Amino acid sequence: MDKVFHLGLSTDQLNGANLAIVPGDPERAERIAKKLDNSICLAKTREFHVYLAELKQQPVVICSTGIGGPSTSIAVEELAQLGIRTFLRIGTTGAIQPHINEGDILVSTASVRLDGASQHFAPLSYPAVSDFHSTAAMVQACEEIGVKYHAGITASSDTFYPGQERYDTYSGYVNKAFQGSCEEWQKLNVMNYEMESATLFTMCAALGLKAACIAGVLVNRTRQEIPNVDHQEIERNAINVVLKAAEIVLDNNKA
Ligand SMILES: O=P(O)(O)O[C@H]1O[C@H](CO)[C@@H](O)[C@H]1O
Numbered sequence: 001m002d003k004v005f006h007l008g009l010s011t012d013q014l015n016g017a018n019l020a021i022v023p024g025d026p027e028r029a030e031r032i033a034k035k036l037d038n039s040i041c042l043a044k045t046r047e048f049h050v051y052l053a054e055l056k057q058q059p060v061v062i063c064s065t066g067i068g069g070p071s072t073s074i075a076v077e078e079l080a081q082l083g084i085r086t087f088l089r090i091g092t093t094g095a096i097q098p099h100i101n102e103g104d105i106l107v108s109t110a111s112v113r114l115d116g117a118s119q120h121f122a123p124l125s126y127p128a129v130s131d132f133h134s135t136a137a138m139v140q141a142c143e144e145i146g147v148k149y150h151a152g153i154t155a156s157s158d159t160f161y162p163g164q165e166r167y168d169t170y171s172g173y174v175n176k177a178f179q180g181s182c183e184e185w186q187k188l189n190v191m192n193y194e195m196e197s198a199t200l201f202t203m204c205a206a207l208g209l210k211a212a213c214i215a216g217v218l219v220n221r222t223r224q225e226i227p228n229v230d231h232q233e234i235e236r237n238a239i240n241v242v243l244k245a246a247e248i249v250l251d252n253n254k255a
């Protein structure tokens with residue numbers, strides 16, 4: 001059986017899995033896999049760390065996407081070739097609304113397309129929208145676990161610094177195109193910044209795949225520019241939510 005180019009895997013290695021949990025961080029992929037049954041590492045190549053595990057006796061893939069749209073698009077394309085149809089992203093994020101606190105979970109219903117990769121799948125007039133049922137599962141998971149969550153629009157940027165209008169940088173300068181952009185997104189009721197959901201949502205919607213995204217809030221940008229380094233507890237809560245959501249999706253698929 002042919003292997004996909006970057007992940008170096010073939011369909012038979014996924015054991016019939018059709019759902020993948022997709023964090024950005026490769027080490028988070030391992031931490032997620034360790035919480036599931038019978039996890040094995042299938043591949044560690046570039047930013048893509050891929051595990052196969054079982055959740056309630058059903059096969060699930062965990063695959064890191066790395067940071068940003070280009071690498072995310074490769075992971076999603078190759079996983080789709082291998083049989084994955086639902087992608088649940090679990091990320092970290094910076095909130096831009098004052099009422100959202102560190103540690104809250106943000107469920108992205110749709111994303112502002114501040115990326116480049118999504119335009120390789122559909123024109124800018126096409127919405128970066130999540131899959132309704134997968135997103136509903138994320139919300140149900142938050143409610144069942146009892147974590148504080150907000151559902152709404154995310155700004156998804158190719159860059160962490162200028163695209164998210166950060167001035168606490170080497171040059172201290174933000175390109176004119178992004179000056180004032182954070183305030184604009186705040187006024188348009190955007191919840192947060194992260195870096196993969198625009199590509200994930202656009203490509204999955206365009207390709208007939210299902211995608212949802214949650215993220216744990218590391219920093220509130222109305223109070224602080226750069227997140228604190230230690231955020232294990234926030235990540236643990238977000239992992240619990242995505243695992244519960246995966247369980248709900250798998251149950252719904254069986255019914
Ligand atoms: O924690 P992850 O999933 O990597 O997500 C967020 O963190 C990274 C930036 O620090 C970007 O990938 C952003 O989307």
Ligand SMILES: O=c1cc[nH]c(=O)[nH]1
Nearest residue numbers: 092093094193194195
């Ligand atoms: O502020 C943040 C925090 C995490 N990830 C982002 O993309 N932005």
